[in-house]
Amino acid sequence: MATVHTIARPLAERLRRLRTAQQGTTILEFGLISPALIVLLLGSLDIGHTLYMQGVLQGALQKAARDGTLETAAGTSTTTRDTIDDRVKAQLGTLHNTATVTVARRFYKTFSKAAAAQAEAFTDSAAGSPYRDGKCNNGEAYVDANNNGLFDRDGGDSADRAGARDNMVYTVTISYPRMFPLDKLIGGRGTTTLTASTVLANQPFGDQEQYATPTVDNCGMGTPDVDAPS
Numbered sequence: 001m002a003t004v005h006t007i008a009r010p011l012a013e014r015l016r017r018l019r020t021a022q023q024g025t026t027i028l029e030f031g032l033i034s035p036a037l038i039v040l041l042l043g044s045l046d047i048g049h050t051l052y053m054q055g056v057l058q059g060a061l062q063k064a065a066r067d068g069t070l071e072t073a074a075g076t077s078t079t080t081r082d083t084i085d086d087r088v089k090a091q092l093g094t095l096h097n098t099a100t101v102t103v104a105r106r107f108y109k110t111f112s113k114a115a116a117a118q119a120e121a122f123t124d125s126a127a128g129s130p131y132r133d134g135k136c137n138n139g140e141a142y143v144d145a146n147n148n149g150l151f152d153r154d155g156g157d158s159a160d161r162a163g164a165r166d167n168m169v170y171t172v173t174i175s176y177p178r179m180f181p182l183d184k185l186i187g188g189r190g191t192t193t194l195t196a197s198t199v200l201a202n203q204p205f206g207d208q209e210q211y212a213t214p215t216v217d218n219c220g221m222g223t224p225d226v227d228a229p230s
Contacts, residue, residue, distance in 0.1 A: 039182060042180040042182060043180070043182055045179065045180060046178055046179050046180045046182065049179050050192055050194070052095075053092075053095055053096070053174070053176075053192075053194060054194050054196070056091065056092065056095060057092060057172060057174060057194055057196050058196050060087075060088045060091045060092060060172070061088070061170065061172050061196045061197070061198055062198060064084045064085070064087065064088045064170065064172070065168070065170040065198045065200050066200065067084050068081060068084055068105070068168060068170055068200075069168065069200050069201065069202045069203050070203060071164070071202075071203060071205040074162050074163060074164070074166070074168075074202045074203075074205075075160065075161070075162060075163055076160050078160070081105070081159070085103045088101065088103065088172060089101045089103075092174055096174075096176040096177075098176060098177060099174050099175065099176035100174070100175045100176070101172065101173070101174050102172070102173045102174075103170075103171070103172050104170075104171045104172075104173075105159035105162075105168055105169070105170055105171075106154060106156030106157065106158075106159065106168075106169045106171075107156060107157050107158075107159055107161070107162035107166045107167060107168045107169070108155070108156055108157070108166070108167045108169070109166060109167070109208070109210070109211070110167060111167050111199065111201075113155060113167075114156070114167045114169050114199045115199075116155065117154045117155055117156065117169075118154075118155045119136075119151075119152065119153045119154065119155055120136075120142050120143055120144065120145050120151055120152050120155060121142065121143045121145075122136045122140050122141060122142030122143070122151065122219070123140055123141050123142070124140060125138050125140060130224045131224055133224050133225045135222070135224070135225055135226060135227045135228075136151045136153075136219040136227050136228065137219050137220065137221060137222035137223070137224070137226060137227060137228040138219070138221060138222070138228075139218050139219065139220070139221060140218065140219050141216055141217070141218050142216070142217060142218070142219060142230075143214050143215075143216060144214055144215045144216065144217045144230075145211065145214045146161075146211050146214075147211055147212055147214065147215055148161065149217065149230055150229065150230050151217075151219050151227060151228075151229070151230055153227055156169065162202060163202065163206065163208065163209055164202055164203070164204055164205045164206040164207065164208055164209075165201060165202055165204050165206075165207075165208035166201070166202050166208060167199055167200070167201050167202075168199065168200060168201075168202060169197060169198075169199045170197065170198055170199070170200070171195065171196070171197035172195070172196055172197070173193065173194070173195045174193070174194050174195075175191055175192070175193040175194075176191065176192055177190055177191055177192075178190050178191060178192050217230050218230065
């Protein structure tokens with residue numbers, strides 16, 4: 001019996017000390033909060049990188065848009081425009097070498113038309129038709145306001161037809177894999193897409209030309225809910 005009591009007494013003392021022991025609590029607490037802390041830190045870095053990329057994109061866009069208003073970059077002179085676009089892509093590429101950069105230009109005769117970006121007028125199909133969908137298709141007639149032979153959903157025209165005093169909408173879009181693709185944890189794609197645009201008037205190197213009287217044309221058949229080409 002003495003032997004049993006001798007063994008049980010130290011075990012009981014150890015259990016009592018275990019209830020009040022504080023050693024190791026710090027590492028346990030850190031283990032519990034560290035996943036959330038790491039996610040917060042990586043998310044903050046990713047957001048910071050995105051904001052920085054947006055700032056660089058906006059700066060590159062404004063410089064390119066100003067260069068694009070010069071006479072040498074207007075109208076059918078695509079060589080100068082391509083050079084401007086290549087500079088934008090190179091500047092953004094230094095921040096993410098796998099980024100996809102796309103550039104778009106559309107011109108309008110006035111700032112108000114550029115701001116509205118309103119589709120050309122067209123006659124939708126009759127009620128009950130699957131083609132009554134707010135899209136120009138099914139051979140529907142539309143008013144070709146700029147006489148370019150195309151139905152323009154944004155009411156704009158190709159940069160190749162722009163000239164003096166015309167208003168150019170310059171848009172740059174960049175898409176790249178996230179630095180830390182944490183959005184995949186909630187079903188995201190792990191990519192970031194940023195878009196910036198500005199509108200500037202071409203320099204007055206000549207008189208602004210005006211469109212001839214609008215003509216009526218017809219869109220192709222296409223499918224419901226999709227604009228068809230003329």
